[in-house]
Amino acid sequence: NEPPLVPYHIPFIGHTYNFLNGSENFLRKCKEKYGEPFSLYIFGTVVTFTGYETSTEVLKNSDIFDFYSAVDKIFPISPVFRIFNKKFHSLEFTARVVHEQISSKLNLYFSRIQKEILFGIEKYFGKCEEPKVFRNTSHMLSRIIARPVANILLGEEASQFEDIVESFSIVENKILTKCLITPMLSFIHRSFHTSFITLLFKFGLISIVGHRDTFVKRCKPIVEERIHQRKKLGEKYIQKEDLLDFYLGDPHFKTDVVDDQYMDELFGHLYWLVFVSINATTKALGFALFDYAGRPELWDEIYEEQLKIHNESNGILSTEDVHKMVKLDCLIKESLRCSTDIAAIPHILTDNSFTFSNGATIPKGREVYVYMRDLAFNNNFFGETSNEFQPKRHITSYPNGKTVHLPSTKVDKSFMTFGGGKRACPGRFFAINEIKIALHKLILRYKIRTESGKVDPARIILTLAYPPNSGLIFEDRN
Numbered sequence: 001n002e003p004p005l006v007p008y009h010i011p012f013i014g015h016t017y018n019f020l021n022g023s024e025n026f027l028r029k030c031k032e033k034y035g036e037p038f039s040l041y042i043f044g045t046v047v048t049f050t051g052y053e054t055s056t057e058v059l060k061n062s063d064i065f066d067f068y069s070a071v072d073k074i075f076p077i078s079p080v081f082r083i084f085n086k087k088f089h090s091l092e093f094t095a096r097v098v099h100e101q102i103s104s105k106l107n108l109y110f111s112r113i114q115k116e117i118l119f120g121i122e123k124y125f126g127k128c129e130e131p132k133v134f135r136n137t138s139h140m141l142s143r144i145i146a147r148p149v150a151n152i153l154l155g156e157e158a159s160q161f162e163d164i165v166e167s168f169s170i171v172e173n174k175i176l177t178k179c180l181i182t183p184m185l186s187f188i189h190r191s192f193h194t195s196f197i198t199l200l201f202k203f204g205l206i207s208i209v210g211h212r213d214t215f216v217k218r219c220k221p222i223v224e225e226r227i228h229q230r231k232k233l234g235e236k237y238i239q240k241e242d243l244l245d246f247y248l249g250d251p252h253f254k255t256d257v258v259d260d261q262y263m264d265e266l267f268g269h270l271y272w273l274v275f276v277s278i279n280a281t282t283k284a285l286g287f288a289l290f291d292y293a294g295r296p297e298l299w300d301e302i303y304e305e306q307l308k309i310h311n312e313s314n315g316i317l318s319t320e321d322v323h324k325m326v327k328l329d330c331l332i333k334e335s336l337r338c339s340t341d342i343a344a345i346p347h348i349l350t351d352n353s354f355t356f357s358n359g360a361t362i363p364k365g366r367e368v369y370v371y372m373r374d375l376a377f378n379n380n381f382f383g384e385t386s387n388e389f390q391p392k393r394h395i396t397s398y399p400n401g402k403t404v405h406l407p408s409t410k411v412d413k414s415f416m417t418f419g420g421g422k423r424a425c426p427g428r429f430f431a432i433n434e435i436k437i438a439l440h441k442l443i444l445r446y447k448i449r450t451e452s453g454k455v456d457p458a459r460i461i462l463t464l465a466y467p468p469n470s471g472l473i474f475e476d477r478n
């Protein structure tokens with residue numbers, strides 16, 4: 001009782017051409033005709049797509065639906081990082097570290113996040129006494145986002161080095177762009193794409209070693225000094241609030257010898273986090289900025305909220321202040337909803353079979369994608385206005401005057417940007433706080449509008465959505 005396989009005419013190619021040539025329309029038509037889940041023959045394999053009714057069944061069963069092996073088929077990243085993590089490699093451990101050491105400790109990092117973001121805004125946008133046009137802003141935004149990430153991961157000392165920030169901001173972009181240029185090989189067979197990418201890494205065409213060298217050059221002296229201090233002070237040593245010092249004190253990483261192998265191990269763990277965090281956060285910040293800049297009707301209300309919070313906090317934000325940015329949060333959530341990828345969050349079934357609640361059964365090894373746009377633009381969740389950009393939809397007002405705001409960090413069946421179930425993104429609290437702080441500071445300082453005067457469309461690469469490359473105009477408020 002397999003989900004319906006949409007008929008196709010050309011062997012080998014199957015639906016690949018239709019899929020590459022406009023996945024948005026193609027998936028919509030398939031869903032309308034065949035319901036959900038449905039299957040397509042793309043890139044040499046059968047792939048099943050789940051929509052608004054069945055996606056939670058996949059995400060809630062993360063013990064039998066494996067996210068990492070599915071991601072590795074498209075971007076074989078884990079094998080690359082495993083070159084460095086020879087002794088200890090556990091993705092569960094990393095997810096726990098993000099949850100316990102970053103998301104749960106955000107209040108400790110707050111002043112550092114703000115300081116780094118303000119520094120980045122000054123450095124990359126600076127004074128705009130006359131209106132200034134910035135194109136390809138993701139380049140600057142990724143460096144602004146990289147600063148607080150470098151600070152929290154490597155500590156205050158290492159994050160001051162510009163080559164570290166540069167390395168953080170480009171590591172993922174470089175790898176992803178290279179991975180996206182070769183899916184055509186999958187026409188022949190999916191494994192061709194994976195093997196090609198692995199070869200690129202092997203022959204240094206996607207160079208990660210350069211990033212490792214920068215990390216070792218800047219961080220080895222810091223690691224040696226901290227281990228020396230740990231030994232000297234024993235129990236009196238006060239652990240520093242950054243991930244590097246957490247790792248140095250963790251039983252899996254404790255050492256007396258700081259050799260190349262040890263630095264490789266640290267590099268593999270810390271840069272894996274750089275890989276999963278910076279690009280996604282930059283993308284979300286970019287979309288939110290374009291959504292704000294293209295909609296003058298939102299400007300006054302959002303600016304007033306920022307000004308009020310700024311005045312009440314004397315410009316030094318606390319977690320409570322960021323929590324109060326409800327209008328800004330609604331803008332971000334609506335932006336995340338409307339800019340969602342067409343299909344994403346792939347998984348591979350590891351159990352012998354899985355039967356969805358509607359009876360459709362898929363076999364072991366099946367790749368399953370969430371058809372994200374079916375959730376994001378679904379009238380069952382968002383009513384007749386699901387195609388419109390309305391930040392206020394995330395606040396519900398009751399007749400007794402009570403209002404309930406569903407924040408952008410809350411995952412549910414209508415909002416799966418951060419996944420769902422127990423493997424939902426543990427970094428989302430950090431990401432949303434960074435985005436809110438960056439937007440808050442940018443909106444307070446500049447009037448921002450799109451160069452076109454309109455809402456510019458997203459760029460679509462395969463099934464992934466990216467912010468426009470078009471211009472944004474910045475002008476100092478005073």
Ligand code: HEM
Pocket residue numbers: 059067091092094095098102273276277278280281284345416417418419420421422423424425426427428430431432
């Ligand atoms: C807007 C920014 C971000 C988006 C849209 C995003 C999205 C996602 C998604 C969709 C997943 C898969 C969830 C699932 O399988 O159900 C995920 C997992 C993960 N994310 Fe994020 N993420 C973002 C930022 C971050 C940041 C800043 C960090 C780290 C500081 C991070 C760390 C992780 C980790 C470690 C996992 C794996 C979780 C596990 O295996 O249990 N993410 N993210």
